[in-house]
Amino acid sequence: MSVNSRLPGFYKLSPAERFRTIVEASGLAESELASLASSSESMLAIADRMIENVIGTLPVPVGIAANFTINGRDYFIPMATEEPSVVAAASNMASVARIHGGFHTSSNQPIMISQIQVVGAKDPQGARLRLYERRQELLDLANEQDPVLVKLGGGAKEIEVRIVEAASTNYVVVHLIVDVRDAMGANAVNTMAEALAPLVSEIAGARVLLRILSNKADLRLARVRATYDREALGGADVVDGIIDAYAFAAADPYRAATHNKGIMNGITAAVLATGNDTRAVEAGAHSHAAANGRYTSLSHYEKDSAGNLVGTMELPMAVGLVGGATKSHPVAQAAVKLLGVTSAQELAEVIVAVGLAQNTGALRALAAEGIQKGHMSLHARNIAFAAGARGDEIEQVAAKMKQEGHVRLDKAERVLAEIRTPVDS
Structure with missing residues (x-):
């Protein structure tokens, strides 16, 4: 119908x-x-x-990634995801990283950018400089919009004025640079940009069109490094295999897309569990992967003098502890409480550590037994359930499929039928 x-x-x-x-x-x-x-x-x-x-x-299932030591402190990491093997891989690599002190992180101040687009300026270069001349007036007006943020030490800190060359015209674009403290910051910076629009239009002598934040949060970076013990990973050959797998992703955007997806398996799961904006974080990460004009790996791997694997990563991480679902969703509130983080910067650093652990786990699987073995082992239970298995039947069907080396719905249905058919006496 x-x-x-x-x-x-x-x-x-x-x-x-x-x-x-x-x-x-x-x-x-x-x-x-x-x-x-x-x-x-x-x-x-x-x-x-x-x-x-x-x-x-x-x-959405919420699992806990265990074994994480970050900057000398242990964390339970809530991860919301539907994909098998994600939580297990992060937990496993966190246990390997613990041998050499866990994850070490740092981050920038929680700076967000709002863009104000000026259309039709007759003298774009002149307009650009006039806006700089009124810098303090613009900053003062922005900070009037959020006195609480300013009182907390945040607020509008600087402006940057760019000329953006488009197909048929040039736009004057004002970047309002704002310290948003423990917020993700979208509402704060957008409100400031809206308030500035009439004054920017007057100064530039042209029309203002867009007033919106940028999710390319490259002033709000979080960084992580970890040393993974060579023997705990499986030996020198596995370490070399991981480095070759990373080098492939660094050189080839087709591989990099899947490589970075593995990173985001961990990051997005932690972002979602804490009620933060997964789309904003993903946009920031992928734009950062293409920051030099070619899409490449977000992570980096090398060996130290003892032959251990050293993983590092740096990417934008616009997450907050106030506002949005983080404050309105009870599961997100519980997840944040379990984490025990006290600032948006700490949360950002925890999340990038999860991303690096997840990436290392995927690369180890690729370099050692292949990605499908571990992934399909966990996926087998889902397939068994989809075939109609219930209770103890689920593990029986999953085990039989793994033994036969085929994890498919038709195989699960056949195995289930065999289990349920009484053997003739």
Whole structure:
């Protein structure tokens, strides 16, 4: 049947009413959509405040990565992800890194940039300098928008004015550089940019168009390094294999895309668990990977004088502890409490450590037994469940598929049928 997606007043309904409306409008049986509806009324109420047109929630597994020592302190790392082997790989490499002191991190101050785009300036170079001449006036006006942030030591610190050459014109672009303290900072910097727009337009003698933050947060970098014991990794050949795998990613953007995806498996899981903006962090990371004009590896690997593997990484990490889902979602609040971090900078440093551990785990698997062995071993349980296995059957089916070397739905269904068929006496 055809459906009509025009639903006047849909946004005014309660989540339960929206769900019933969607069932009726879709022509599907309520049982087919029942999983979309949340069984928790309290979570549904929270979700309804967070986004629009809510009809349910999607629970994502939250696991704990263990063994992490970062700057001499131990952490339990909450990770929200649906992908098997991610939490296990991070925990495993964290245990190897502990042998030589764990992860060591540093970070920049929590600086975010908001861009104000000026369109149609007759004298772009002149406009650029006029804006610099009014620098203090612009900064003062920006800081009037958020006196609490200023009181905490943050606020607008500097401006930068660029000429951006586009296809048919030049834009004057003001960068407002803001210390956002323990916030991710999007709302703060966007509010400041909006307030500055009329004055920027007056000074430049042209129209202001966009006023929005940049997710290329390259003034807000977090860095991590770790030494992985050669023997604990599997020996000198494995170390050399990891370095060759890294070198491949550094040289080839096709490999780098998957290599960096492995890093983000860990980073995104920790960002999501703490209620931060996964899309913003991912955009910042991938833009940083292409900062020199060619997409390449975010991480770097080399050997120390003893032949141990040394992994390092530096990337933008725009995360916060105040505002957004971090303060409104109870799971995120619990995750932050479990982590025990006290500043956005500390959270950023913990997250990049998870990313490096995740990357090292993936590279070790590639260099040693191959990525599929460990990944498919964990994935086998999901396939067994999808085939209909329940309870003890799940492990039986998974074990049989691993033994046969084929982890596929058709194999799981066959094995399950064999398990459930009584043996003739």
